[in-house]
Amino acid sequence: xxxxxxxxxxxxxxxxxxxxxxxxxxxxxxxxxxxxxxxxxxxxxxxxxxxxxxxxxxxxxxxxxxxxxxxxxxxxxxxxxxxxxxxxxxxxxxxxxxxxxxxxxxxxxxxxxxxxxxxxxxxxxxxxxxxxxxxxxxxxxxxxxxxxxxxxxxxxxxxxxxxxxxxxxxxxxxxxxxxxxxxxxxxxxxxxxxxxxxxxxxxxxxxxxxxxxxxxxxxxxxxxxxxxxxxxxxxxxxxxxxxxxxxxxxxxxxxxxxxxxxxxxxxxxxxxxxxxxxxxxxxxxxxxxxxxxxxxxxxxxxxxxxxxxxxxxxxxxxxxxxxxxxxxxxxxxxxxxxxxxxxxxxxxxxxxxxxxxxxxxxxxxxxxxxxxxxxxxxxxxxxxxxxxxxxxxxxxxxxxxxxxxxxxxxxxxxxxxxxxxxxxxxxxxxxxxxxxxxxxxxxxxxxxxxxxxxxxxxxxxxxxxxxxxxxxxxxxxxxxxxxxxxxxxxxxxxxxxxxxxxxxxxxxxxxxxxxxxxxxxxxxxxxxxxxxxxxxxxxxxxxxxxxxxxxxxxxxxxxxxxxxxxxxxxxxxxxxxxxxxxxxxxxxxx
Numbered sequence: 229x230x231x232x233x234x235x236x237x238x239x240x241x242x243x244x245x246x247x248x249x250x251x252x253x254x255x256x257x258x259x260x261x262x263x264x265x266x267x268x269x270x271x272x273x274x275x276x277x278x279x280x281x282x283x284x285x286x287x288x289x290x291x292x293x294x295x296x297x298x299x300x301x302x303x304x305x306x307x308x309x310x311x312x313x314x315x316x317x318x319x320x321x322x323x324x325x326x327x328x329x330x331x332x333x334x335x336x337x338x339x340x341x342x343x344x345x346x347x348x349x350x351x352x353x354x355x356x357x358x359x360x361x362x363x364x365x366x367x368x369x370x371x372x373x374x375x376x377x378x379x380x381x382x383x384x385x386x387x388x389x390x391x392x393x394x395x396x397x398x399x400x401x402x403x404x405x406x407x408x409x410x411x412x413x414x415x416x417x418x419x420x421x422x423x424x425x426x427x428x429x430x431x432x433x434x435x436x437x438x439x440x441x442x443x444x445x446x447x448x449x450x451x452x453x454x455x456x457x458x459x460x461x462x463x464x465x466x467x468x469x470x471x472x473x474x475x476x477x478x479x480x481x482x483x484x485x486x487x488x489x490x491x492x493x494x495x496x497x498x499x500x501x502x503x504x505x506x507x508x509x510x511x512x513x514x515x516x517x518x519x520x521x522x523x524x525x526x527x528x529x530x531x532x533x534x535x536x537x538x539x540x541x542x543x544x545x546x547x548x549x550x551x552x553x554x555x556x557x558x559x560x561x562x563x564x565x566x567x568x569x570x571x572x573x574x575x576x577x578x579x580x581x582x583x584x585x586x587x588x589x590x591x592x593x594x595x596x597x598x599x600x601x602x603x604x605x606x607x608x609x610x611x612x613x614x615x616x617x618x619x620x621x622x623x624x625x626x627x628x629x630x631x632x633x634x635x636x637x638x639x640x641x642x643x644x645x646x647x648x649x650x651x652x653x654x655x656x657x658x659x660x661x662x663x664x665x666x667x668x669x670x671x672x673x674x675x676x677x678x679x680x681x682x683x684x685x686x687x688x689x690x691x692x693x694x695x696x697x698x699x700x701x702x703x704x705x706x707x708x709x710x711x712x713x714x715x716x717x718x719x720x721x722x723x724x725x726x727x728x729x730x731x732x733x734x735x736x737x738x739x740x741x742x743x744x745x746x747x748x749x750x751x752x753x754x755x756x757x758x759x760x761x762x763x764x765x766x767x768x769x770x771x772x773x774x775x776x777x778x779x780x781x782x783x784x785x786x787x788x789x790x791x792x793x794x795x796x797x798x799x800x801x802x803x804x805x806x807x808x809x810x811x812x813x814x815x816x817x818x
Contacts, residue, residue, distance in 0.1 A: 285308045285309070285427025285428060285430075286299075286300060286303045286304065286306065286308045287300065288427050288428050288429075288430050289303070289308070289310075289313055289419065289427050289430055290303060291430070291431075291432070292415055292416060292418075292419040292430040292431055292432045292433065293412045293415035293416065293432065293693075294411055294412075294415060294432070294691070294693070295411065295412055298408055298409075299412045302316060302317060302409060302412065303316055303317070308427070309425075309427075310355070310363075310416065310420045310425060310427065311355050311356055311363075313413075313416055314351075314352070314355040314413055314416065314417070315355065315356050317409055317412055317413040318348050318351060318355070318413055320409050321348055321377075321406060321409045321410050322345055322348050322349070322352075324405055324409060325341050325344055325345050325348070325377075325406055327402060328341055328381070328384070328399070328403060328406060329341040329345070331395070331399070332384065332388070332395055332399070333395070334387060334391070334393065334395065336387055336579070336582060337387055337388065339589075340380040340381075340383055340384050341380065341381065341384060343376075343380055343549070343590055343618075344376070344377035344380040345377075347373035347374070347376055348373075348377055350369075351370045351373050351374060351417075354366045354369070355370070360425060363420070364421065364424075367417070367420075368695070370417050370421075371414065371418065371435070371694075371695045372642060374410060374413060375414065375640075375662075375691070375694040375696050376641055376661075377410055378407050378411065378414070378690065378691055378694065379639070379640050379660040379688070379694075379696075380640065381403050381406055381407050381410070382403070382407065382660075382690055383639070384399070384403070385399055385400060385403055386580070386581070387579050387581050387582075390572060390579045390580065391579060407690075411693060414691065414693045414694070415432065415433070415693045416430075418433040418434075418435065418693050419431065419432070419433050421433075433693070434692045435692075435693065435694060435695040436692070436731070437762075437793065498533065499533045499534065499535035499557070500521075500532050500533050500534065501517050501520075501521075501534055501535070502534075502535045502537065503516070503517050503535070503536040503537065503541075504536075504537040505537070505539035505540075505541065506537075506539070509535075509537060513543055514534065514536055514541055514545050514566065515543055515544075515546070518534070518545070518546075518547060518548075518551065518554075521534070521551055521554065523548065523550035523551045524550065524552065525549065525550035525552060526552060527552055527592050527593065529552045529553045530553065531553045531554075531555060532551075532553065532554050533556075533557060534554070534556050534557070535557050535558075536556060536557070536558045536559075536564050536599065537558075537559055538558070538559040538560070538564050540565045540567060541564075541565065541567070542567050542568065543566070543568070544568055544570070544585060544586075544587070545566055545585065545586045545587070545601075546586075546587045546589055547586075547587065547588045547589060547591040547594055547619075548590075548591060549589055549590030549619075550591070552591055552592045553592070553593040553594075554593075554594050554595075555596070555597070556594075556595075556596050556597070556599070557596075557597045557598055557599075558598045558599030558600075559598060559599075560598050560599075560626075561598065561599065561600050561626060561627070561628045561649065562600050562628065563598075563599075563600075564598065564599040564600065565599065565600045565601075565602065566585055566586055566599060566600070566601045566602070567585060567601075567602050567603075567604060568584075568602075568603055568604070569605045569609070570582070570583040570584075570585070570603065570612065570613075571583055571603070571605035571609025571610060571611060571612035572609070572612070573605075573610040573611070574605055575605075575609075580613060580634060581616065581637075581639075583603070583605075583612055583613045583634075584613040584615055584637060585601050585603050585613070585615065586601045586615040586616075587615070587616045587618070588615075588616070588617045588618060588619045589616075589618055589619065590618055590619050591619045592619055592620050593619075593620075594617075594619055594622045595622075595623050595810075595811070596624045596625070597624070597625045597626060597627065597811070598625075598626050598627070599627055599628075600627070600628040600630060601614050601615050601627065601628070601629055601630070602629070602630035602631060603630070603631035603632075603635070604631075605632070606632055606676050607632045607633065607675045607676035607677045607680065608676065608677070609632070611633055611634045612631050612633060612634060613631065613634050613635070613636075613637045614629045614630055614636060615629050615636055616639055616659075617636075617637065617639060617640075617641075617663075618639040618640050618641065618661075619640075619641055620641035620642055621805045622641070622642070622644070623643070623645070623806070623809050624644075624646070624648050625646045625647060625648070625811035625812070626646075626647050626648065627645075628648065628649040628651070629648065629649070629650045629651065629652075630649075630652070631651070631652050631656065632652055632653045632654070632656070632673065632675065632676070633652065633653055633654040633655060633656065634654070634655055634656060634658060635650055635651060635652035635656035635657065636650050636652075636656065636657045636658075636659075637658060637659045638658070638659035638661040638663040638698065639659045639660065639661055640660060641661050642661070642662045642663075642800040642801070642805075643661050643662065643664070643800070644663075644664050644796060644800060644802065644806060644813065645663070645664070645665045645666070645668055646666050646667060646668075646811050646812050646813055647666075647667050647668065647812065648668045648669075650665075650670050650671065651671040651672075651673055652671075652673060653672065653673050653674075653675045653682050654675070654681070654683055655683050655685070655724075655726065656672075656683075656684065657670070657684060657685045657686075657698060658685065658688060659687070659688055659698075660689055660696045660727070661696060662695060662697065663697075663698050663699070664699045664700075664701065664795075664796045664799055664800050664802070665698075665699070665700045665701065665703050666701045666702060666703070666796060666813060666814060667701070667702050667703065667812075668700070668703045668704075669703070669704050669706060670684055670703055670705045671706050671707060671708060672684065672705075672707045672708070672711055672720045672742070673707075673711060674708060674710045674711040674718055675718060678717070680718060681719050681720070681721065681749070682711070682718060682719070682720040682721065683720075683721050683722075683749065684705060684720075684721070684722050684723055685698055685722065685723030685724075686723060686724055686725075686730070687723065687725075687726060687727070687730040687731055687732045687761075688726050688727045689729040689731050689761075690728065690729065691729065692729045692760070696731065697730075697731030697732065697733065697762075697794070697799070698723075698731070698732045698733070699732075699733045699735065699796075700733070700734045700735060700737055701735045701736065701795060701796065701814070701818065702735070702736050702737075703734070703737055704737070704738040704740070704770075705722070705734075705737055705738065705740060705743060705772070706738075706740045707720060707740060707742045711742060712740075712742050715742045719744050720742055720743055720744060721744050721746070721747065721748055721749040722734070722739075722743065722747050722748050722763070723748055723749075723763060724748065724749045724751050725750070725756065725757025725758065725761040725763075726757075727757065728756065728757045728760050728761070729757070729760055729761060729762075730757055730761040730762070730763070731761065732762075732763050733762070733763075733765075733766070733785075733791075733794040734764070734765045734766065734768065735766045735767070735791055735794060735818045736766065736767045736768070736818060737765065737768050737769075737770075738768075738769055738770040738773075739768050739769070739770045739771070739772035739773045740770055740771060740772050741770075741771035741772050742772065743772035745772075745774065745777035745778070746777055746778060746779050747763075747765070747775070747777075747778040747779060747782055748763045748778070748782050749779075758781040759781055761781075762783065763782045763783065764784070764785050765782070765783070765785065766788075766790075766791040766818065767791075767818075792817050792818060795815070795816075795817065795818050796813060796814065797815035803815050
């Protein structure tokens, strides 16, 4: 029997259909079936939504990160595209960094976090408003800025730790929250740069050789937890400098052909101002000249040159962030000398970060030529930096850096050193920038503390997706005369893993006989960083280059294609900025 809608009985009516029982059974059967279907479908649907199948490529993108679950949680509001996920991640990162910034009263921390936020904003503008082609062209810039931002957050934690600040207790948790999100954005940026916009093809991409596999369970042993940011302790005059200190010798390297030499000498450098201790220049101190220099903060600012005459300048030289494209040029190594003695152990309230005699603090495009910068605190001062570089596209030519522990702090961003001298004892080239050294003299000194071990390097990569590391091309790893006479009492190693993903590569190095046959040493008595770091040598020569007794966790590069990833043209993208600096460099494959 059928009826129209207006003929259906009202609720409470005495009408009862004959087939009520059958209808009830049928309805119950259908209802049970629906419940079973929904019971299966809803969790599957939720799981699919969690994996991002309903909003593009969130799931495969997050699988390319070190924190996939956190990534899916953060990115669930995105549209599943590279630019959409980057936008969400960068906005979240900026909010976290602002919270950290507001929570600290330390000025160095405040400045570091502000610089990290500025890097995030620059990456945001490229990923959100750029074109697919412009994003690919900016890959190295984005990777460098994101790597630096993570390091800046970590550096603040180290500062608070060294100062034993009460703020240190509350800093690690929000800092970890911020760095995890930055790591996620960096990881998906790496994947985009390698695989393009097809997110389903993405895989986790580390900035390491393709044939290098992290071994997180070597011989059944898990890597030890990080020992933290502080690097505690385990004469340079003997170095023979064959130059006469003249302008001609400083400007023209001995290997350069005569035609090129004449070309360089025919173009004497011009200066904006002169600094001289004797009053023959416009200023008597370097900082007077720096404070009066134009500070536009623009990357395309005209080069400003400060010439510093021979003399010993006992002052801390800080190049501020807004003083871009500055050049400081001296009269030659050991003629123009910048000196200081700040140290963590001997200077009250001092940190490694602030101890530098010279600090390049975020100032894009700095160039330094023909001078010595030193820290005279000695071994007893522990961390005592001669020069810290925290700026992008910085270059030094024929500069000597001299201290004991922590001589040269290659903190963040891209850096290039040509024909320089670096002298020290413990971890005396360290940091988490992208730094290339070409044709440099690396001189280990005899410590003033009996039996102290020497380590040339302590690289600080904290995240496997970073593009940071220390790379040496055609450098000579030597020692001062008094150290060579006491090799057994003061053993010397090429480096050790300061952080879990340390990267240090020696391309065609000359290794002298004083270097321990094991080559590299552990950070401490644990396996921390040994099997997740990349310590490598390629075509070494000299009496210390025999690799027979090298530690098993180091690497001997055989493939020149792998070696060339750490050459200046690739590792710091030197072809994009080195040709304009007027200093010797090589972009030729090794």
